[in-house]
Amino acid sequence: MRAKKVSLYSLTGFSKNNLQLLRLLIQQELTLRYKRSVIGIGWTLLNPMLTSFVLWIVFSFFFAGKLQTGQQFAPYLMAGILLNTFFNQGLLQAANSIAANGGILTKVSVPPKIFAFAASLAAFINFLIGLIPLTLVVYISGQSLSFFLPIVLLVGFFLALFVAGVGLALSVIFIRFDDAKNIINVLLLILLYLTPVFYPISILNERMQQIVTLNPLTSFLDVFRWSFSNNATATPADFIYLSLTGIIFFTLGNFIFKRYWPRTVSML
Amino acid sequence: MRPVIEAKNMDFSYRVLTNHQSSLKTLFKDFVNRKVRVENYQALRDISFEVTKGETVAIIGKNGAGKSTLLKLLAQVVPPTKGALKINGTVAPMIELGAGFNPELTGRENIIFYSALLGRDVKKVKQKVEAIADWAGVADHLDYQLRTFSSGMIARLAFATATVEVPDLLLIDEVLSVGDGEFAQKSKARMQQIIKSGTTVVLVSHDLVTVAELADRVIWLKKGEVAMAGKPSEVIAAYQKSEI
Numbered sequence: 001m002r003a004k005k006v007s008l009y010s011l012t013g014f015s016k017n018n019l020q021l022l023r024l025l026i027q028q029e030l031t032l033r034y035k036r037s038v039i040g041i042g043w044t045l046l047n048p049m050l051t052s053f054v055l056w057i058v059f060s061f062f063f064a065g066k067l068q069t070g071q072q073f074a075p076y077l078m079a080g081i082l083l084n085t086f087f088n089q090g091l092l093q094a095a096n097s098i099a100a101n102g103g104i105l106t107k108v109s110v111p112p113k114i115f116a117f118a119a120s121l122a123a124f125i126n127f128l129i130g131l132i133p134l135t136l137v138v139y140i141s142g143q144s145l146s147f148f149l150p151i152v153l154l155v156g157f158f159l160a161l162f163v164a165g166v167g168l169a170l171s172v173i174f175i176r177f178d179d180a181k182n183i184i185n186v187l188l189l190i191l192l193y194l195t196p197v198f199y200p201i202s203i204l205n206e207r208m209q210q211i212v213t214l215n216p217l218t219s220f221l222d223v224f225r226w227s228f229s230n231n232a233t234a235t236p237a238d239f240i241y242l243s244l245t246g247i248i249f250f251t252l253g254n255f256i257f258k259r260y261w262p263r264t265v266s267m268l
Numbered sequence: 269m270r271p272v273i274e275a276k277n278m279d280f281s282y283r284v285l286t287n288h289q290s291s292l293k294t295l296f297k298d299f300v301n302r303k304v305r306v307e308n309y310q311a312l313r314d315i316s317f318e319v320t321k322g323e324t325v326a327i328i329g330k331n332g333a334g335k336s337t338l339l340k341l342l343a344q345v346v347p348p349t350k351g352a353l354k355i356n357g358t359v360a361p362m363i364e365l366g367a368g369f370n371p372e373l374t375g376r377e378n379i380i381f382y383s384a385l386l387g388r389d390v391k392k393v394k395q396k397v398e399a400i401a402d403w404a405g406v407a408d409h410l411d412y413q414l415r416t417f418s419s420g421m422i423a424r425l426a427f428a429t430a431t432v433e434v435p436d437l438l439l440i441d442e443v444l445s446v447g448d449g450e451f452a453q454k455s456k457a458r459m460q461q462i463i464k465s466g467t468t469v470v471l472v473s474h475d476l477v478t479v480a481e482l483a484d485r486v487i488w489l490k491k492g493e494v495a496m497a498g499k500p501s502e503v504i505a506a507y508q509k510s511e512i
Contacts, residue, residue, distance in 0.1 A: 020391075021384040028370070028381075035372050107367040108385050109344040109359065179293070265346050266282035 014111055021110070025118035029093070030125060041129075048085065048130045052078040052137070059198045066200045071231055072141040075134060079225045080197030082130040086159060087217060088188055090123025094167025095184070099175050102268035112261065113254070116171055120164035124156050131228070138229045151227035151239075158246030159220055165246075165253030172260045175267055195221060216245040270356050272437050272468040273319040273342065278351035280312040280337055311337045313492045315351070321436075324469040326479040326500070328507055329489035335472045338489065339363060339439050342470055357436025357468075360386060362443045366426035371415035375406060378414050379429050388433060396432055404428035405451070420447055427455050434462055440471040476504055 014022070034040045056077055064073040097115035098105070105112050131152070138145060173180045195217045201209055212218055219242040225232035283306050312334045319325050327335050340346055341353060343361040368385045369378050376397055383393040401407045404424040409417060417425070423446045445456035463469050463482055473479050479486060479500060486503040488496045495510075496503050 015387065017384065017387050017389050020389070021387075024381055024384050024390070028373070032370075032372055104368040104385060106340070106345055107343070107363045108361060109387070110385055262347050262349075263283065 014114065018111060018114060022114055022118055022121075025115065026122045026125065029118055029122035044126050044129045045133055048078060048082050049133045049137075052081050055081065055198055063199050063203065066203050068200075068202070068233075071200075072138075072143055074141045075138045075143060075229055075231050076200075076225060077198050078134050078137050079228060079231065080195070080221060082127055082134060083159070083217070083221050083224055084192060084195065084197050085130070086123050086127040086156070087163060087220075088192075089126070090120050090160070090163040091167050091170070091188070092184075093119035093123065094163060095170035095174050097167075098171040099268070102175075105265065106268050112265075113168060113257065116167045117164055120160045120167060123163060124160040127156055134228070138231075143229045143231065146227055146230045148227040148230075152224060155220055155224045155227065155242065158243050161246035161250040162216070162220075165249035165251070168253035168257040172257060172264050175264050191215070191217065194218075197221070216242060219245075269321060271318040271320045272323075272356055273317070273470070274352075274354040275318070275341075275348075276316050276352045278312060278315040278341065278348040278353055279310065280334075280341060280346070281308050281310040281349050283307065284309050311492055312341070312348075315494060317487060317494070317497065319468055319470065321468055322466045324463055324471070324482055324484050326483035326486045327470065327472045327489060328474070328476065328479060328486060328504070329495075333489040334492040335489055336363075336441060339441055339470065339472055342437075343439055355437065358387065359437045359439065360430060360433070360435035361439045361441075362430055363439065363441040365430055365443055365446070366422055369414060369422060369426065372413060374413055375401060375410045375417065375425060379425070382426070382429050386430070400428045400432050401425070403432075420451075423447060424451055424455075431455075431458055431462060434465060434467050436468060438462065438467050438469045440469065440473075442473055476508070480504055 030044075031041060034043055037043060039046070052074070056074055059077065060073050067073060067076065094116040097119045098112050101112075101115050104110065135145065170180070170184065194212055194215050196212060201212055201218070204212060219234075219238040222232045222234040223238050223242060226234035315338065317325075327338060329335050339361070340363075341348055342355065343359060343363065344353075344355065345361075347353075366382070368382050370381065373381060379397050379400055380390055380393055384390050397410070398407065401410045404421070404427070406417065406421050406425055409421065414422065427443075427446045440459075445452045445459065447455060460482070469482075471479075471482070483500045485498065486500045487494060488503050488507050496506055
């Protein structure tokens with residue numbers, strides 16, 4: 001008899017070989033999307049820049065003058081778009097990943113969560129790649145990178161936990177009800193407007209400000225902008241709020257998934 | 269020595285909605301009108317058996333008797349609704365080979381990805397990629413995308429990848445050979461070699477001749493329950509008698 005050891009497997013349900021699979025899945029998620037395009041993964045760099053440019057033309061007219069002194073609108077907007085894309089795309093892909101790989105999951109014994117984690121981590125990596133053009137925009141607009149830059153990694157990590165957790169819970173719902181997808185799309189749109197992605201929070205009335213501050217994505221975004229190029233104010237409370245959001249939703253999502261998965265798998 | 273499979277009083281049932289529309293609106297409407305009911309469909313009932321190391325066990329029975337469901341439980345794709353199942357060792361399911369193959373990836377990438385799905389060590393597989401492709405007869409296509417492969421080539425590649433490593437427990441759902449002519453012979457030979465090499469095997473088949481030839485023990489499933497289990501000759505004889 002071997003003594004029971006605390007291993008990676010006992011903690012996460014993943015074996016060492018599963019981690020290799022996770023790496024392959026992330027690789028696929030990052031490269032397959034652009035397999036047939038000419039500039040390939042270059043789109044990951046170009047996409048946020050183009051989107052930001054369009055929104056910048058539209059919104060700088062309204063909001064650029066409303067920022068506090070020292071803040072710049074272009075990096076403010078682009079940081080918002082990068083983080084929002086991370087959340088939106090990561091969430092939808094994580095939520096879809098399990099249904100999309102149903103053919104595999106009903107034939108091979110793989111921990112199903114691995115697909116949602118891969119989607120969330122791929123969105124994280126896309127986000128990190130997006131920091132390169134953001135750096136460019138930061139310097140063009142006359143700012144410089146902050147000393148607190150490493151905190152961006154923590155923000156990304158907790159957002160990845162948040163995305164994976166909510167994605168896991170949604171994945172079960174998506175398999176059970178097709179309609180949930182449409183509802184989620186609307187909810188994500190509402191969430192976009194409740195996050196100060198392209199407007200400064202100061203333009204809102206007091207009541208709306210309270211609501212927007214309650215949105216955890218606002219804390220993620222403020223800490224991100226602050227730690228990247230000191231382009232927003234963030235408090236320790238924001239940091240605590242975002243880390244708790246990540247941990248709690250991750251735990252909750254895993255719990256919901258574990259509970260409903262055995263009954264859901266036969267619907268695949 | 270611990271048995272490779274320990275199954276105790278396993279039940280498997282799933283809930284089905286009659287008139288399932290997969291839409292919240294119609295579902296809600298139908299629920300109110302009591303047009304939909306949730307029914308428990310019991311696919312397996314009170315299944316208990318053990319398989320020791322090196323044994324080859326065949327599962328026979330009519331269509332819908334629960335053979336494939338039982339194999340899915342053994343593959344640990346779904347957990348039993350009731351009862352307990354314990355499997356000691358690595359499992360390789362030969363159920364619909366090539367599940368997980370991606371047409372956009374190259375042959376090489378697919379070999380690696382499929383092996384990773386089966387829980388194998390990617391580093392070890394990388395050294396065997398050429399040998400696998402060679403055996404499957406697709407070596408000159410290895411770095412082309414899978415969508416350029418013919419369906420026969422895909423089947424051969426999947427078979428070669430799945431059987432390159434001998435697992436502790438091999439689950440076979442009718443796949444005893446693939447391809448045509450020469451390759452069918454070659455794959456059948458490899459399969460028999462694996463089965464006779466001392467691996468534990470559970471196989472589902474309608475081909476009673478093959479079952480009699482390969483199995484040490486036969487389990488006959490009837491409407492989700494074990495109708496009979498024991499020596500191949502006796503169980504097969506009883507099964508054939510009940511067919512008439």
